[in-house]
Amino acid sequence: MIINIDRNSSSPIYLQITSQIREMILSGTLPEGYKLPPERKLAEVLEVNRSTVLNAYRELKADGFIGAHIGQGTVVLPVVKNNIQSNDHFQEPLQWRQLFSQNASRMREPLLRDLMELASRDDVISFAAGIADPNLYPLEEIDIIQQELIRGSNKAAFLHNPTEGYYPLRESISQMMRARGVFASPEEILVTSGAQQGLDVIARAFLDPGDIVIVEEPAFFCALQIFRASGARLIGVPMDDAGMRADILESLLTRYKPKLIYTLPTFQNPSGAVMDLERRRQLLDLAWRYQIPILEDDPYGELRYEGNKIPSLKAMDHHGCVLYLSTFSKIMFPGLRIGWLTASKPVIRQLGMVKQMEDLHAGSLAQCIYDEFLRKGLLEQHIKKVNKEYLLRRNAMISAMERFAPDNVSWNKPLGGFYIWCTVPETMIKSRLLMKAAEKKVAFVPGDAFYIDEQVQNQIRLNFSYHPPELIHEGVRRLMEAIEETLLEEKRGSSSKNINMKPIV
């Protein structure tokens, strides 16, 4: 019996002893009935404490490898062989559903996937997905960049890159952030495989099951899904015209001890709302006083069609409470899957370790392409171009709403971003409206997906970035028709049993 102890190992010594004896028993090196040395003797020879050997023997006993009888010492027990004797015992394939983890069971049916599928059907006018119009993609510029990359034999595009990102891209993003009023070194930037991964990495780095996350309500549904999947408990703060309500937030911070405050303060998804300057100051002040990190999600900040710029929370963050997340998906292409997080170096280091688990690093070719695009100054031009177009589309949607919407439908007029947030009559049953809209070949996202409890049934999100103005006009016409017909049918049929709304004294 030979046992090797490595005192520099991170594995406790008793476990080293346990695993080596276990292996010797299983391999037959120590046969049934073999008498192990007394604890004291083994401890002496290995130069370890007697309690260490005691612990090892206890583990082996608990697992049924060895037994002790008074007078006989400690002996190796017979190794139990398989108690299932034949192949025929199981006829079924593996019971996969029973094998999945609890984590997996928290991952819900993929709303987003369905949305992406709907949007890709040619005959449907989709206001559902939140994506840029592919006809606006700057493909000519990208063509040139790709040729330069390959012909310049820039192998970085095909090689591994550091987990935190292709360094030149981190520099370019750092420059771009400076133009947005945020002074972050390249080392304070983590390139992620899209903003989705940014959310997931934050959730894994900060949240344990049972932790509390404060979110504004309504909120981006993918964020809600990810926080839920981590086992966190979500608590919502309602919004008013100035954004997340600070008075309610403060009461919640006092009462709960949240691990994170999640907000999308500029051209919010879904509401289009912008948090005002005073509210931003209040939020930062609260986060600082209660020592709670804020995750600022900012995919739409650059997509402003009127009014003056407002600084991001990160740009106003003097205490380093803000984790800033953004992406190229809304301003460029969703398919290249590149986003970024800005935070202090120790946070980036920890987030990098989580990201490394997930995919080692973001795609190198995609990182090289965006880097070149930024270095050539093309992004600013491109944003100017799309903002001009999206302004027309927003106006087209608003005009069509004004023309076709029945009296009991209302909406906001967002200054930027991708969405109009629309209130429909309370009595309307969501599933009926969805079906009616599908018949008329128009799609939208029902608002309940953006609420924690999915209670609010009378709102819908309409995207205006994907289709040109003519199609927006036609789509709104179809949708409003669908709303009117649904209301009419409901009036005719039995009244809603779905929503129970009663005033109480």
Next chain:
Amino acid sequence: MIINIDRNSSSPIYLQITSQIREMILSGTLPEGYKLPPERKLAEVLEVNRSTVLNAYRELKADGFIGAHIGQGTVVLPVVKNNIQSNDHFQEPLQWRQLFSQNASRMREPLLRDLMELASRDDVISFAAGIADPNLYPLEEIDIIQQELIRGSNKAAFLHNPTEGYYPLRESISQMMRARGVFASPEEILVTSGAQQGLDVIARAFLDPGDIVIVEEPAFFCALQIFRASGARLIGVPMDDAGMRADILESLLTRYKPKLIYTLPTFQNPSGAVMDLERRRQLLDLAWRYQIPILEDDPYGELRYEGNKIPSLKAMDHHGCVLYLSTFSKIMFPGLRIGWLTASKPVIRQLGMVKQMEDLHAGSLAQCIYDEFLRKGLLEQHIKKVNKEYLLRRNAMISAMERFAPDNVSWNKPLGGFYIWCTVPETMIKSRLLMKAAEKKVAFVPGDAFYIDEQVQNQIRLNFSYHPPELIHEGVRRLMEAIEETLLEEKRGSSSKNINMKPIV
């Protein structure tokens, strides 16, 4: 006081009541001292069970929002405002380290990152990283494919794609798998952001903290890291010439109830070993009888330099126990981050939900590039080309070992893959050898990283795919010199206190 109950919501009714009353209290709609209706009355009006209202009130009491006194009924308590009065209370920046999750604390220092960094330094001959030689990249073919993609206005390369992958690529992979003897429909394939993500998605879908995973020892260290990070307990099965030992495996299956068996059966990383046919049959039989999924990791299977092909476990899997994972990283580029998983449809669906959390989908441009490469039949050609070259490199390394290695160093001669697994004298201290090698500008991976307890200190992994034969020759010369010098220094100095190896009667 108005309360809306949605009986179709997935949120329990008592929680709907709780959150709405909480919001009304925090917003001041229900002021301090406001008397809530008696439980029975509220239950009647809302048409819910009395116990539902009781539960809601109990939650609100527990959180200190309401209180009950005999004779007074249930009243709203004063809302506790912030008990921290001034900005000056905290002077420090956020205590980030205290804010990280337990999960995050299980993510260890990134060995792989360091390896990638070492390999990228020009003056070092690195046998450390397991990557293909960039000089063998088929860049001309890729250049043509990229031009075709852009000029053909294939916007799929820049748009969102389904989480499971770009469908044409799933078809191409399905075809390729057929050539490998695996009949899997495109729907049984999930495109991942590299094999790393495949491992992580499997871990998240199957493992809860405390679950047991069986691994062969030694094993691919990233897999060990990922399983550990999920909180699983790892149990190792030693290998012999035929692969993972089936007798020991069976005993472990009987005794523990593992959730997963992880194996890399063909040209294993790090040992280069190939599991033989008989052992493959035994492993499949055991997995089937004990109903444990096998994760077969197969990045190197196509990189065979001599001998006959051996079928993958998946190709021999009649019962559907095997989750098959592979990647383009070793046969093409690591930087495009594309791998794939093959499993039955319900498993792919669940894995897709996990993947969606992580990054929505793998990069579209990279998927389109690989799809075209496969459709043009270029992959087979490319593999033939690199296999010819890697054979030369393996031979160069073996010859150099034969020429320069001291007597007490031994090694295997792998038939494929990327690695030679080398045994050095037991007494050698790892850190000294690493330092000595660094001085001589040669790098390797110490073998302990491939063991669960990191106990085994006398093995090292040498990659032979990255450098041309001349550099391999020179690198081996330097490394063997480093080994001899380290041994000499240790003989001269005090003998090792590090490893304690004693025979016991």
